[in-house]
Amino acid sequence: MRLVFMLLLTSFLQQIAMAQVPKVVAGTIKHYDQMPSKYVGARNIDVWLPEGYSNSKEYAVLYMHDGKALFDSSIMWNHQAWQVDKVASQLLQSHQIKDCIVVGIYNGEAKRHSEYFPQKPFKSLTQAQQDSIYKATRGATQPLFADTIQSDNYLKFIVKELKPFIDSHFATLKDRANTFIAGSSMGGLISMYAICEYPQVFGGAACLSTHWTGIFRADNNPIPATFMAYLRDHLPSPKDHKIYFDYGTVTLDALYKPFQSQVDSIMQQKGYTDANWLTKEYLGADHSERSWNKRLDVPLLFLLGK
Template sequence: MNRRALIAALAATPLAAPALAHSPKTDTGRLIEWEAVASSHVGPRNVTVWLPPDYDQGSRHPVLYMHDGQNLFDPARANFGEWGVDEHLVRLIANGQVRSPIVVGIWNTSLRLREYVPADLIASLPAEIGETLTTLYGGQPLSDGYLRFIVEELKPQVDATFATLTGRDDTMISGSSMGGLISLYAMMKHPQVFGAAACLSTHWPLRLERLDEAALAQWRETVVQTWSRVIAAGLPDPATHRLYFDRGDETLDQFYAFFQSRIDQTVRAEGWGPDRFRSLVFPGAQHNEASWNQRLDVPLTFLLSPQT
């Protein structure tokens, strides 16, 4: 990864946008750091904003919001490796394969699981199963507040500070693992804001303790049937929205096939054709940043295709 200038901006709050410090343009764009961004709905967190190399040419840009923001751009800050989002986008933009976006990387916190698990999906489950998952995720879901932070506080701040295209068709959201799950939920809960979502290696519920085969099969069937109904009812209009899923078949990803195939059936049954919905399997891909980096061109071109 090329070295680049990192810019320290003033600590951001939803009521006062931080001053924008300009750095010398580099071949991989510019990173702007907002530290401890405050919220009325969730705890503070850092936000990293990436501006493309052509940002100063006077155009407005679509915006891609991404979760686990510390893992997107800089290996020195990443927990388990980085996605290389900037390098991918610089190359794809230069080749005319994608529109030139601004990327907003929202860092996670110690409450990541609770902020990323969809509250409506947990609430829909039978009490015993819901309690099991709530315990697994560390407490009651905080996802509705997390999405309110993005929609009501962060997005207005980003739009007020940068040259953005603000409409639904120009606003996308993406993440991996639990970040994939919250990206789907974001488009379901706020379809007027997010026109497309990309969900990589979506972390569907797993039962970790030992169960006999029949009990495990019944548990999985109950969860997938319940969540399929909630997702079917919550999906926005496929005429105006787009949705991407993918998974590997190694490490944790190998356990997602049962759930993902059923959700895929649910989405297609709601009228999502191949031009609006894609669900892919990458043989040999694992559940980690290296695998997401390796295939990142695919979801980026889906989200940011010049033809959409």
């Protein structure tokens, strides 16, 4: 009976693991379950390879946050996904973007806000402001922060552990000009922070529906101002970097326009032009994977276009 139980348990655990591997309509997924790190908690990593992937070629790499939401809507709580495989495949097949692979980095679940909130801007706030932000909630009672902010360690995981792993296991172009990072909402914030903190690593960032408020209110909120100050001091050179921003106009995205306008002014002051910076407004677009899927081709073309 004990042997039968162990066999059934093993089969059950295998089914759970397999259920977490996203299904794709184009290309293939190489899934790494609970990749360990000395900087952050272990997490799943999905590497999407386009059809015809070959070790005899070299590929640009796009790192994307919230990896569980990228490919397969059936494994998502809201049954929505970016459908990155479908959008990227269409652009590759029409020869509009350079050969690339996509690395989907799963978030830290309860620690997502702590990992994605830019750390240096947060540390520039007063202690009282920091304490107040740590008390922020989603809805009436659900805490936003399950831990202290640790986005510097999250970026160390990507740059010092994940990127070397990807470069050693796949046929990649390892230079800055072919290394990109992207995400939405808090994932947009951490993508902005990544290209500012590691300008020698990332040549481009796509920040969709960037959550400039950091929490879920705009009034009496010191967070956007500290992000603006950080950008003034840390934006990378426009000579060898490209940055994409966008926002919708309904649901949570309705908060973003005035802050994105401030960011746009800073971009202009720092010498960014149409050649290396794009901000788009999408009227009627809400804060969801479905909306990001509909416009994903725009940042992909901007960053990876031939």
